[in-house]
Amino acid sequence: MTSQKPFVLRYPVFASTIVLAIVGGVLALSGLEGAARWTISIFALAVAAKESVRMVRSIMKGSWGIDVLAVTAIIATVLVGEYWASVIIVLMFTGGEALEDYAESRAKRELTSLLNNSPQIAHREVTAGATTEDCPVTELALEDVVVVKPGELIPVDGILLSDEATLDESSLTGESIPVERVRGDQVISGSVNGSAAFRMKVTARAEDSQYQRIVALVTEAAESKAPFVRLADRYAVPFTAVAYVLAITAWVMSGNPTHFAEVLVVATPCPLIIAAPVAFIAGMSRAARHGIIVKNGGTLEKLARIKTVAFDKTGTLTHGQPVLSSVVSVGVVDENELVRLAAIAEQYSAHTLAQSIVQGARLRSLTVTPCEDVVETTAAGLTANIEGHTVVVGKYSFIAQQDPAAVRVDIAAGELAVYVAIDGKFAGALLLRDELRADAPDTLTWLSLLGITHTLMLTGDGKVTAEHVAKSLGVTNVQAECLPLDKVRAVEAVTDRPVMMVGDGVNDAPVLAAADVGVAMGARGSTAASESADVVIMKDDLHRVARAIEIGQQTIRIALQSIWIGISLSLILMILATFGLIPAVVGAGFQEVIDVVAILNALRALGTSRWLARLHLAQRSVQPQQSSV
Known part of the structure; x- marks a missing residue:
């Protein structure tokens, strides 16, 4: 989450740049043009030196990013006397951190809401049905009786002792409709109580309860860095080469070194630094809003490229209870x-x-x-x-x-x-x-619409039953009478990769870890399955398996769009600058516009595109099928 420190302390270089720009403007308006030039130029060179140290360290680690262009542009504009262009580049470069923080906070809204709402205090009964005491959730023990007041979060997992309760489980499952629970039912930590207080018996300690498990998964997701960010850096290598070729060409053609600086000014595409990770964070946030916890950004990239989906049968494609x-x-x-x-x-x-x-x-x-x-x-x-x-x-x-x-x-x-x-x-x-889940046929159809042509069912059941289920759903391949190790070997043998494995039981944990993307039906599955998986579905809804792939596909598409928007617009401006049509100061301003456009495009990963809306419409046109095994 974004630090609560004052803005100046969070972004000292950016704040200093604004102050120096104001001071330079005052000096220039006062007729002290030379003082303004020297003040801004020295500051810009100091920032370039600071960034050069970080740039060299990155290069020594084998990472060639776009810092090279930014540093070169700052130095070039100072040397040719375009000091106002240099301060704009510094402002753009140092302001990227603040802009990224804003975009990330917007994108992580659903993720951080889970962390902020983590239960902290519980009302534990001291004498049966009489008095209670407030205690930290971490102090609750098994068999303790807890009172949950109206509007409060259930602090830990437990069993309902009161006759009935109405709970809002939307933060856990994504389902907006309140659910009714009766005496003896399981109640899940993190659910919000309705209008009447109720009593419950603790069945799991705080660290073992559902909500804390979700918080741990979300924390891991929020802190992860997508491999796709490194892919964006790879775009910077050829882009940098093209920028230098155009800049040198402009200098040679005009004989004026100022044109060299003008080209490099518009060749500093912050979208390569900011837009791609913002798209990934937005994609993970959107998934969380649908009750899908994606543990890291790299998983989103794999989800977008899934070729094979493998399912466990019992409890995944079927209800698991005869x-x-x-x-x-x-x-x-x-x-x-x-x-x-x-x-x-x-x-x-x-x-x-x-x-x-x-x-x-x-x-x-x-x-x-x-x-x-x-x-x-x-x-x-x-x-x-x-x-x-x-x-x-x-x-x-x-x-x-x-x-x-x-x-x-x-x-x-x-x-x-x-x-x-x-x-x-x-x-x-x-x-x-064991009846087929009502959402299983629709899910297989939806996967087909998303381009998944190879499906596989792995089960410990007998061959006749397994083949009957596979035929009912249109699963393309089935392997029956599998032990956990047999499932792992079957997934490893799949050639049409990446492969996703969907399961819910303890016996599925090894194969979920072995798959390129393991998906645990966490609403009813085991802790072992959830911990081994890359994606956890928090609601007992098989449709969300297809939705996870859909979100991955859209996120990658938007991240690539954001990168290419930045590159394409920068290339157009570089060509114009090569012929001397864009002054350095104007070019720096245009580059800021490009950054904003690319980041706003990346934030589209938070929502649903028209293409996805059409896909949903096609999916809903398939009538739910009732079948059994």
């Missing part, structure tokens, strides 16, 4: 009764499918009542006494032990059957499947 899709009853009881009895038995199980069955019963408005004598057999199923009936739920082999007449039911690719027996009789089966 749902009850259909019921097969053989007549012992009807379908709803079969689901009700199975759910009553499964409500006490820790198996991953148990909650899917219970949730399926509730979606059918069935009452899941308590039961007794539940006995679970590891890796097989469970037996429960429900309303005087013995209900057995589990694998086919477990049910067949109860009733040898039990038969397997037909299942489609990606489905799983849970069998049920009642009082020793086979009663039927519950079919579950």
